[in-house]
Amino acid sequence: MITTIGAGVGAARLLSGLMLARPPEEITAVVNTGDDLVLHGLAISPDLDTVTYTLAGAVNAETGWGLTGETWRAMQALDRYGGQTWFRLGDLDLATHLYRTQRLSEGATLTEVTAEITTAWGLELRVLPMSDDPVRTMLTVEEGEISFQDYFVARRHGVAVSAVRFQGAEQARPAPGVLEALARAEAILICPSNPIVSIAPVLAVPGITEAVTARRENTVAVSPLVAGTALKGPADRLLAELGHEASVVGVARLYAPLAAALVIDPADAALAGAVEAEGMRAVIVPSIMSSPEAARRLAEAALAAAGSPEAAG
Numbered sequence: 201m202i203t204t205i206g207a208g209v210g211a212a213r214l215l216s217g218l219m220l221a222r223p224p225e226e227i228t229a230v231v232n233t234g235d236d237l238v239l240h241g242l243a244i245s246p247d248l249d250t251v252t253y254t255l256a257g258a259v260n261a262e263t264g265w266g267l268t269g270e271t272w273r274a275m276q277a278l279d280r281y282g283g284q285t286w287f288r289l290g291d292l293d294l295a296t297h298l299y300r301t302q303r304l305s306e307g308a309t310l311t312e313v314t315a316e317i318t319t320a321w322g323l324e325l326r327v328l329p330m331s332d333d334p335v336r337t338m339l340t341v342e343e344g345e346i347s348f349q350d351y352f353v354a355r356r357h358g359v360a361v362s363a364v365r366f367q368g369a370e371q372a373r374p375a376p377g378v379l380e381a382l383a384r385a386e387a388i389l390i391c392p393s394n395p396i397v398s399i400a401p402v403l404a405v406p407g408i409t410e411a412v413t414a415r416r417e418n419t420v421a422v423s424p425l426v427a428g429t430a431l432k433g434p435a436d437r438l439l440a441e442l443g444h445e446a447s448v449v450g451v452a453r454l455y456a457p458l459a460a461a462l463v464i465d466p467a468d469a470a471l472a473g474a475v476e477a478e479g480m481r482a483v484i485v486p487s488i489m490s491s492p493e494a495a496r497r498l499a500e501a502a503l504a505a506a507g508s509p510e511a512a513g
């Protein structure tokens with residue numbers, strides 16, 4: 201079994217490469233739920249949906265979230281009332297939130313509903329939320345503490361952040377199967393997601409950090425930064441604002457306790473020595489997943505670095 205930790209676009213792209221390298225039924229993706237929100241009374245799980253839609257080949261390619269071929273009639277109708285349309289929910293995407301909310305109200309867990317949704321999209325890998333309990337990423341900005349989607353969407357992550365916390369993490373339990381997937385994995389891959397708001401919330405769920413560090417020799421992280429900048433989103437700025445170095449060295453400092461190796465892009469080859477000085481092997485592989493083939497090569501290299509044998513056949 202290969203187990204990945206991640207969220208959003210970075211995780212989805214690496215997973216699509218991984219699925220070209222390994223049978224999907226051997227893959228378990230543990231996904232961040234700190235971005236989740238309730239809006240219009242609907243339970244919305246952006247990172248779970250981005251992974252699902254991307255791996256199903258149905259994601260809106262321009263935005264990296266939501267569904268391709270989307271229409272916005274419900275949002276337009278909501279504007280008539282002055283309703284909340286800042287968080288864009290397309291007509292097709294709404295079905296996912298309606299279904300998830302109905303099933304949760306019937307007592308299903310987020311894990312169960314996620315399995316129903318991924319199965320409905322024809323996915324064979326297992327997608328697990330990090331927890332079935334609510335965890336909310338909260339960010340402190342000048343005016344005070346705001347929710348993740350307020351930061352990321354309403355303010356277009358254009359404000360400086362001085363602190364991040366994961367509300368509810370202390371009481372949260374890993375979703376069923378998460379700890380086992382980490383303990384049994386032949387390789388654990390930390391996806392090129394935002395270390396501060398996509399990877400850290402997963403690690404904040406009690407038990408998960410310990411489960412990963414116990415497998416450090418078979419754990420490999422793929423840097424979310426290339427040449428000091430994030431491929432998508434505010435990872436570089438958040439790292440700097442929270443006092444970390446916005447480089448592969450800063451990422452290595454964060455991940456050294458968890459993973460034996462860090463995959464970095466050739467653009468950062470000159471920093472390989474500094475990464476290794478942080479206690480991680482530096483593995484230099486083109487990290488920009490501009491095609492399925494590039495994603496597959498990156499996944500294969502990460503698996504090799506984790507000591508996982510070549511794909512059978």
Ligand code: FO1
Pocket residue numbers: 207208209235245246247249250265266286287288289293349352353
């Ligand atoms: N991101 C935006 O920048 N604007 C939006 O209106 C927006 C709506 C949205 C709806 C459903 C969904 O699953 C994701 C959505 N996202 C939107 C992206 C979302 O904020 C991010 O995917 C994650 O939370 C961060 O990776």
